[in-house]
Amino acid sequence: MIKKSRLLGVSSVFVLPSLLLTLIFSVYPIGWAIRYMFYDYKGYGKEVFIGLDNFKQLMHDQMYWDSVWNTFMYAGGKLLITLPLSLILAVILNRAIRGRQFLRAVYFMPTVISSAVMAVVFFIVFNSYNGILNKMLLNLHIIGQPIDWLGQKHAMLTVILIAAWGAFGNYMLLFIAGLQSIPNDVYESASLDGANEAQKFWYITIPMLGPVLQIIIMYAIINSLKGYESIMVLTEGGPVGRTEVMFLYVYKLFFPVSTGSGVQPQFGYGSAVGFVTALIVGVITAAYFYISKRLNKVY
Numbered sequence: 001m002i003k004k005s006r007l008l009g010v011s012s013v014f015v016l017p018s019l020l021l022t023l024i025f026s027v028y029p030i031g032w033a034i035r036y037m038f039y040d041y042k043g044y045g046k047e048v049f050i051g052l053d054n055f056k057q058l059m060h061d062q063m064y065w066d067s068v069w070n071t072f073m074y075a076g077g078k079l080l081i082t083l084p085l086s087l088i089l090a091v092i093l094n095r096a097i098r099g100r101q102f103l104r105a106v107y108f109m110p111t112v113i114s115s116a117v118m119a120v121v122f123f124i125v126f127n128s129y130n131g132i133l134n135k136m137l138l139n140l141h142i143i144g145q146p147i148d149w150l151g152q153k154h155a156m157l158t159v160i161l162i163a164a165w166g167a168f169g170n171y172m173l174l175f176i177a178g179l180q181s182i183p184n185d186v187y188e189s190a191s192l193d194g195a196n197e198a199q200k201f202w203y204i205t206i207p208m209l210g211p212v213l214q215i216i217i218m219y220a221i222i223n224s225l226k227g228y229e230s231i232m233v234l235t236e237g238g239p240v241g242r243t244e245v246m247f248l249y250v251y252k253l254f255f256p257v258s259t260g261s262g263v264q265p266q267f268g269y270g271s272a273v274g275f276v277t278a279l280i281v282g283v284i285t286a287a288y289f290y291i292s293k294r295l296n297k298v299y
Helices: 002-036 053-059 062-093 100-112 115-126 132-139 155-179 184-192 197-208 210-226 229-234 246-254 267-298
Strands: none
Touching: 002 267, 053 267, 062 100, 062 155, 062 210, 062 246, 100 155, 115 132, 115 155, 115 229, 155 210, 155 229, 184 197, 197 210, 210 246, 210 267, 229 246, 246 267
8 A cells, every 4th residue: 555655646746747737838828718708808908897799799700700711721721632642652651662761751851840930931932023933933934924822812722732741741650650550461362352452442441541540630630720820921811811710810819920910919809719719620520520430330
């Protein structure tokens, strides 16, 4: 009993720092936001209790609902590019080909680069006036005049491509881990039965990746809905709100990214918007869990 109590005491000492950090940086800010979403508070001065007025204002906030639509476009486009590309690369690099470890490291490298640094680099690449991409295309005579990659017409596509570039390496490694759990005997048996590579992929690889695939898709959905860092650096949500996404809009309500921003600091309203945004992400995640559970029962 004495030894067990000592072990529990030692374990609690190691757990205590993590618990304190969680309370200070997660639980307390959430409680703070829940309290202030019922107040008119701009970060200074006295807060005024206004009940549900922040939520009433939110219902008529067209900028926010546009950002919700933009988030779905951004997340959907990112998923459509990232997941298939990650899976294809994982299948290729899971085979015994020369230099596969080096290629895995190269493709994974963008994942460890800071989103802000990555966005600055791509701003130089996609700059409309003296960007590297426009110069290259002009020199090759593919285009006759510079393309405004970060303008209203192409901005969303540009930020989606940049986000996909920064994320696919991470999912690729997760897919490789899932592929390595599939026994080779299954593929050998399929080869003896005359199955070609496409049939093996569709009837063996995809079904046996099912549990891993569900986790990766959930992880990708949440990350795509929450992503805003590179957009903040590249476009600040512009032009004309074309790339404004939910979490960037919430961030601006607390910390306006520029003096020219149309959004003013509003801690009370920002707390209400953040709460509703979290609910939207939670509902989408719960819906995905429900659908994946139903699919498990069917298959």
